[in-house]
Amino acid sequence: MTEVSSTPSPDELAMQVARKMYEEDKASQHLGMALKEIAPGKAVMTMRVTEQMLNGHKTCHGGYIFTLADSAFAFACNSYNQNTVAQAAQINFLRPVPVGTLLRAQAKEINRTGRTGLYDVDVFNEKDELVASFRGNSHTIKGQILTPPDQE
Template sequence: MTPQEMAEACARAMWNNDSTSQRLGMTLDHIGPGTAVLSMTITEAMSNGHGNCHGGYIFTLADSTFAFACNSYNQLAVAQHCSVSYLLPVRIGDRLTATATEVSRRGRSGIYDIRITTQDGAHVAEFRGHSRSVKGTHLPD
């Protein structure tokens, strides 16, 4: 199995059990070794008291993207630490795209940067996730 085929198989296995991403209307637009792209349209149910997208939904999109990227090697990986910086408000109806890039993967630790943009290309948030590999795999041996 090629690294790309492995990433795709792991993503399918994860997606089948990921009710949060599915119920929020996320789509998995791209997967590859150490990389992932997910997108989601912001609904009125996701708005905060200011009428903008609640930051927790932006974080959730980024976190899901991070999870698919760091789990693309058939080794279970979990978040060890995450941080997000919000750059611009997001409006109801905006379509957000989160793009994960692997910065480093050594031993059991990984670092991933996730850039979140709108349908117009506005850069609205930056997320950095630190992963930790744990026992287990997504696919049977």
């Protein structure tokens, strides 16, 4: 397990957690997602729409847009170094996305109380047009992504 550096700032901790998570996140890597920003309760990820992501209408399949939003959600809600999973999520698709588009998912924490959280993720195209709106509920479970030095 990766050790967390002693008393990092909240931003440093979020970055350390994100590095470790991305190392293990084969789905996001496989789809070419890139983590562009991370902070406590926030994350920005990008993904380029490829031919393999197109549906029968020759636009990006909604499942791929959902996956990008879900990944940004995961990085945002795990940024505190507490294992956190999705409890529920929904998405609204607002406009079609053609092949070649670079999508940007911006996740932000709306509320975090006890073991539950509420996060919104807006997905934009390269023209900064909103293409989808995702809302996720998180649930914190046992364990941490990084091991504190005193627990090694």
